[in-house]
């Protein structure tokens with residue numbers, strides 16, 4: 001489907017308190033700006049699914065997101081203002097006039113009166129209602145009119161999403177067909193994201209860009225475009241649901257533009273027509289009027305319907321052939337001029353050919369999809385290998401860094417060792433020098449001592465001698481003879497002993 005993903009159901013299950021499973025493991029993508037129709041038999045969980053979108057109901061398990069954000073993260077009131085809700089018969093407030101009904105949500109959210117009023121009248125016109133109906137009450141409207149007011153009310157605050165629960169079911173088939181046309185016209189203008197419920201497969205096929213078929217037990221049976229469902233139903237349930245005449249319905253999705261058109265004899269005067277081949281009566285602009293009745297000269301048979309190859313479908317072309325008294329579908333140009341004829345069997349041949357092409361295209365698409373998936377898997381594998389390689393490279397880089405760091409540390413340690421050895425050597429040298437100096441000093445001292453011992457005692461100055469003598473007289477001194485130096489620890493040559 002085109003369009004961005006707007007609402008995404010992921011494995012959603014809804015179980016009511018009494019144990020009824022209304023929706024089971026539903027995964028569904030609802031694209032923006034398109035009409036998604038949920039269709040299925042009564043009780044298959046359609047309404048439950050719809051109500052989970054605006055959080056009137058919460059899933060029991062699984063999750064629903066809107067533009068990537070979980071619905072749960074949004075406030076309910078905020079959410080509901082962004083989602084219009086239409087129910088059967090419009091669900092109008094009976095005691096409020098049409099205009100008051102339409103103004104309900106804008107009034108709630110505080111729009112100013114003029115803006116609100118203008119918007120309400122604009123919407124009345126948009127849904128095809130006359131202004132004079134504005135002051136009526138719902139009971140004074142037809143079912144179709146009520147339904148339109150319901151749609152106008154849901155659109156009033158310009159919601160992003162429209163939720164519609166069987167909006168057209170309460171009106172008769174003729175009004176419904178009319179409402180469908182107007183609804184599609186309206187959607188062309190407003191381009192909303194619409195989720196609609198119906199149990200009518202015809203309505204679904206007519207309105208839906210995407211159809212989700214549900215079966216009993218709240219299980220999604222198939223989702224796809226109307227054409228996909230008609231041409232490739234996944235099982236008997238879907239095939240039965242889309243109808244036995246689905247082949248004929250399917251023609252509604254095949255353009256008539258490729259039909260091989262042939263010429264036919266034209267005349268403006270039916271009386272001049274003769275022979276056994278069909279003759280088409282046209283006016284002066286070559287607009288077809290009818291078929292010349294070859295059995296009653298001058299008479300014209302009805303034309304039946306015509307078709308425009310550029311815009312109509314095979315179904316319209318086939319209708320034209322089947323309605324024609326001569327079995328020929330008449331193609332016209334946009335200006336109404338005759339363009340050619342084609343038989344019903346040529347149309348069916350073309351359909352068969354197209355179906356075969358479609359089947360080819362489908363299998364080609366399947367093959368292309370498979371190839372794409374393989375390519376993607378290969379790309380992911382390559383990506384994985386690349387990631388692994390860069391992880392290994394990063395590890396190797398880290399190891400290399402570590403090795404360089406260790407090498408640097410070893411070099412620094414070697415340098416430190418060398419410095420320490422040099423310092424030690426220098427210290428040893430200094431120590432040796434110091435020993436040497438010490439030894440020299442000791443030797444010198446020893447030499448000086450010896451020298452001193454060998455030298456006579458120096459003469460004392462006169463005054464000092466006198467003082468000495470006087471002291472010796474005042475204080476008798478015992479002068480003991482000098483002992484042998486070798487036997488005396490004190491090593492003095494003389495000892496003066498005090499009394």
Ligand SMILES: Nc1ncnc2c1ncn2[C@@H]1O[C@H](COP(=O)(O)OP(=O)(O)OP(=O)(O)O)[C@@H](O)[C@H]1O
Nearest residue numbers: 016018020022041042043044045046047048049199
């Ligand atoms: N509040 C509820 N409590 C218990 N069961 C419920 C409740 N509402 C709905 N159901 C059940 O859940 C199932 C799904 O109901 P739901 O209304 O979603 O179906 P539906 O497809 O919209 O039906 P219909 O087409 O008839 O409106 C039904 O079996 C119904 O009986």
